[in-house]
Every structure is written in structure tokens, then in C-alpha cells.
Amino acid sequence: ETGVTQTPRHLVMGMTNKKSLKCEQHLGHNAMYWYKQSAKKPLELMFVYSLEERVENNSVPSRFSPECPNSSHLFLHLHTLQPEDSALYLCASGAQGGVSEQFFGPGTRLTVL
Amino acid sequence: GENVEQHPSTLSVQEGDSAVIKCTYSDSASNYFPWYKQELGKRPQLIIDIRSNVGEKKDQRIAVTLNKTAKHFSLHITETQPEDSAVYFCAASSMNRDDKIIFGKGTRLHILP
Numbered sequence: 001e002t003g004v005t006q007t008p009r010h011l012v013m014g015m016t017n018k019k020s021l022k023c024e025q026h027l028g029h030n031a032m033y034w035y036k037q038s039a040k041k042p043l044e045l046m047f048v049y050s051l052e053e054r055v056e057n058n059s060v061p062s063r064f065s066p067e068c069p070n071s072s073h074l075f076l077h078l079h080t081l082q083p084e085d086s087a088l089y090l091c092a093s094g095a096q097g098g099v100s101e102q103f104f105g106p107g108t109r110l111t112v113l
Numbered sequence: 114g115e116n117v118e119q120h121p122s123t124l125s126v127q128e129g130d131s132a133v134i135k136c137t138y139s140d141s142a143s144n145y146f147p148w149y150k151q152e153l154g155k156r157p158q159l160i161i162d163i164r165s166n167v168g169e170k171k172d173q174r175i176a177v178t179l180n181k182t183a184k185h186f187s188l189h190i191t192e193t194q195p196e197d198s199a200v201y202f203c204a205a206s207s208m209n210r211d212d213k214i215i216f217g218k219g220t221r222l223h224i225l226p
Binding site: 099107 | 144145147155156157158159162164200202206207213214215216218219
């Protein structure tokens, strides 16, 4: 166990559904990240939160909406997704500054029908 | 912005032989270079990292070298074993880039019996 957990582990949703992914870390880190992992782009950074403020949005479509209510929790709200959004979504946490080890969660395998 | 190129995308080596994976980066301000290993169905985990004030770092069978002038760094695995089979990702980050870390596209390493 790395101290980063994600729920759910698997999610199947239709294009009109609204769902949320949850990430939790108990490592005392100040930075949290969402990554999308697919065959085309193996580790694509989506969002970065540092001290609960979003510092990076890497041009992600607005159908993905992150939320970081505190330094231990990170959410990814999903709505009106497309089939090409099917992928593994990985959460990670690290010390502020991005120049130290990132600890990844197990991921949520998302399938959009 | 930063761009990290990783080669090769796939590598097969005989068990006991050495494996080398190479990465280049574009931003001269990058000062932290981690390597992550992702086994099938598992999360990425840090195996070794190097900072820009060091040219080489070794940990048992794994070593990383950094050439700041040429902006490239390499992972060396000696005496490869079956459990080394995985996808390896290089990455680069800098304190100046707001916690942003850029990953290469990964190398799938196969250790042949």
C-alpha cells in the first residue's frame, strides 16, 4: 500500500451520466494530481493541485471537472463523457514543488458506452 | 513548454543481459529526473531518481546517468531478471513549473528466458 486510495476501481457509464472519481491520500502531501492513462498517451497529466489550489489544467475538456476540498482529498467530476474518454484514471500525490517522488493510487478503470 | 522523448518504445533483452532506456528533455530548467516502473495491472512506482547536481546514481542493478549539456538521461538495468519485465517511464520536472512533471511515453521491457 502506498497510502493513496481511489474509488471506484471500475466504472461503466453512459454518455449522459454524471459520476465522480475519488482520491484520498494519508501521506501528508501538499500536491495532488490526476493523470489519464491510455494506449495513445501512457501518462497524460490532467490537473495539478498544490496547497488545494489548481495550478495546472493542461487543456483538459470541461466535461472533466476537478475538486480539491482539502489536501487529503481530490475528486474528478465527470459529465457528458465520450467513448474516447475510456481509460485508466490515476491519482497521485507528492510534496509541493513537483521535484520529489509521486505516489500513485491504483487507478479507476473507466468505460464510457 | 517541457517535452520529454523516450526511446525505445519496446525493448526485448535476454535474461542476464543489460537494458538501456534513453530520454531527452527540452527545458534546461528541469532539475529532477525520476524513473517509474509499472508492472502489468499495477500502479507506477518510483525506482530511482536523479537531480541535476549529480551525474550518475546507482542502486544495486539499476543506475541512472544524466548529461545536462546534452539534456539527456538514461536508465541502465544490469543482469536483468524476469521480474524486470514492465513498462518504464522517465520524467522531468522543475521547481519553476508549479509542480508540473512531464512523463515520457514509456518503454515496454520484455525479459526473454
